[in-house]
Amino acid sequence: MKSPKWWPIWGLTRRLTERTGYSKDLDVPSASRIFRKSLHVYPIDVGNANDLNFDIRALQAPQYNIHRFGIFFADVPRHADVLLVLGRPIEKMVPVLLETANQMPGPYSIVSIESEGENGFIGREVGVDIASLGLTNVAARITNYREPKDIIAVLLNLMGKVN
Amino acid sequence: MIRAVGIAGCDQDKLLLHDGKKVWSTSEASGEEWIAKQLKSVADRDKGITGQEVFGDGVFDFRYGPVTGGVMEAGAYHLYTYGERILCVNIDWSYKHRGLESSAIGLGVEDALNVAESVCGNFAFSHSLAMSRAIESALAIEVPSQLRKVRIIALELERIYNHIYAISQLASAAAQKVMTSHLQAIYEDLLRLNNDFFGSRFLRGFNGISGTAKPFNDEALIHLSRRLGSLSDRFDYLYERALESENFMDRLHDTAKLDSEKAEKIGVTGPTLRATGVREDFRLQDQDYEGLRCATSQMGDSLARMEVRAEEVFESVEIISDMSGELKELRDSGSAPATDNKSVPDGSGSGIGYCESPSGLLAYYVELQNGKISSVYAATPSIFGFKAIGESLVGNIFTDFPFAVESFGAYFADAAR
Structure with missing residues (x-):
């Protein structure tokens, strides 16, 4: 490949976004009509094995191009509409999670994501069940998460954008 | 009962012990004092790097984590600073400790x-x-x-x-x-x-x-x-x-x-x-x-x-x-x-x-x-990676933080187990 002088221009001319549709009707109710155009998401790690954190980075890849749907990542929970809870909360993260949920501006939704097989090992379970924490506004629980498309489908449902 | 098993290629701080009962080390050092030091290192292993402090005019502990946009994982950095230069670093990965080594026992x-x-x-x-x-x-x-x-x-x-x-x-x-x-x-x-x-x-x-x-x-x-x-x-x-x-x-x-x-x-x-x-x-x-x-x-x-x-x-x-x-x-x-x-x-x-x-x-x-x-002990690279992050950050300024942390490839999940 020949390198042009302004190589970022070359970079901008590549077309990496996929045309695949991600929307699925999942019976996840939208928290408000105000999310139709934009949805800000804050991911919080509550003790997952780090693969979910790595997949959240992958979700920001140009293949998915989530900005075209109006989905953006916020830097603080105060600026977010959705709290993505990554993993099964371990004891020390429970008060941190509750306080983060407390800091969310209304209206907001919580989406809990656990990767496949994370629900507890044979032997003993790690962490606590998120349903036992008494969190309100839990819109969806993904317990058999496999790939970033699963998250986009839930977020599109929260925005009310289902074909 | 404390028992020593040699592991090639690792120094004495590298592989320690499990449940306070066993010591793995290639070091020839022995004696109660040495064993006590190793036991303490293991007790600290689940918590992180603690105990370092700097005092002085305007110096404070800037806590970064466990919920922040800059650090993706659940863990906290304690950066001692007077506002710009990092003087000392403590790292707390206890938020991520899941006790997985003991989960494996009996499987x-x-x-x-x-x-x-x-x-x-x-x-x-x-x-x-x-x-x-x-x-x-x-x-x-x-x-x-x-x-x-x-x-x-x-x-x-x-x-x-x-x-x-x-x-x-x-x-x-x-x-x-x-x-x-x-x-x-x-x-x-x-x-x-x-x-x-x-x-x-x-x-x-x-x-x-x-x-x-x-x-x-x-x-x-x-x-x-x-x-x-x-x-x-x-x-x-x-x-x-x-x-x-x-x-x-x-x-x-x-x-x-x-x-x-x-x-x-x-x-x-x-x-x-x-x-x-x-x-x-x-x-x-x-x-x-x-x-x-x-x-x-x-x-x-x-x-x-x-x-x-x-x-x-x-x-x-x-x-x-x-x-x-x-x-x-x-x-x-x-x-x-x-x-x-x-x-x-x-x-x-x-x-x-x-x-x-x-x-x-x-x-x-x-x-x-x-x-x-019946027993598992994992010596993961991130524990040493975090020690290196702590050492190398001293003297750098806040904006250098992500360049330091990301370049070492140390992860809380790996260190805390």
Whole structure:
């Protein structure tokens, strides 16, 4: 490949976004009509094995191009509409999670994501069940998460954008 | 009762003990005082790096984490500062402690591999490989060369995606938007490639004892090499452009410097040690990696660590291509495929397994009784990586923080277990 002088221009001319549709009707109710155009998401790690954190980075890849749907990542929970809870909360993260949920501006939704097989090992379970924490506004629980498309489908449902 | 077991290649601070009952060390030092020191190190191992403090005019503890946009994982940095320069660093990873070593006790060997994979998702294959090598050594199982080569392919794939991830994080911290997006595209393509050939984006559930747990089609390897070759060309093109960007290089050059003497004292391995000019890699001891170049760099700063990672990406692509060729030869000569998972004997014994994970040497010590795990100890590279981050950040300023942290490739999940 020949390198042009302004190589970022070359970079901008590549077309990496996929045309695949991600929307699925999942019976996840939208928290408000105000999310139709934009949805800000804050991911919080509550003790997952780090693969979910790595997949959240992958979700920001140009293949998915989530900005075209109006989905953006916020830097603080105060600026977010959705709290993505990554993993099964371990004891020390429970008060941190509750306080983060407390800091969310209304209206907001919580989406809990656990990767496949994370629900507890044979032997003993790690962490606590998120349903036992008494969190309100839990819109969806993904317990058999496999790939970033699963998250986009839930977020599109929260925005009310289902074909 | 305290018992010492020698582990080659690790110094006394490197491998300590488990449950306050056992000490693993190559050190000849002994005596109650030494043992007490080791016990304390182990007690501190689950908490993090604590106890360092700096006092002075206007100095305060700036706490960064566990919930912040800058640190993705649940863990906290305590940065002692008077506003700009970092004077001292404590790191707390207790938010991520899941006690996985004790979860494995009483499990069968295949279930124990699942637990090892759950320690750190992005090093899942490295953990699984080190654990399986330990179990195979304990049960005196001989590993067929077919399986050894398939494992190398998976391990190198893990190295490639971790290194590309680390470089994309550095580019993102330097606001190189176009470069970041393209690297993230390559990273996502690598994860999909893992999924297509090994059935999991993070190479989980593939490795097994004495055979692969999932069926593996080695005829598809030619497609894997081809796809990987095109991804490597894309990365090569970007990397060359990145080295020309003065904005980017200025942020990495001279940031979070670590010299070889300090690095060896801390016990850090992997790209961090190799970036200080030390040619050390566990793969050099492995006969299957014949002719490994082992990339090194001299400066010991974030730029040197990025250079080592980039070189390793290219080398891993070559290794995978070589291994695919060798596997084809083995298949043509009529060897049994690596997918045949033979039944594992219900033996007893103890064994040690090593593996060069993307961030350095990973070791597992396993004890078995009648085919069930009775004791596990994991020495993970991130513990030493965090010690190195703490050392090297001192004297740097706040804006250097992401360049330091991302270049070391240390993860809370890996350190806290």
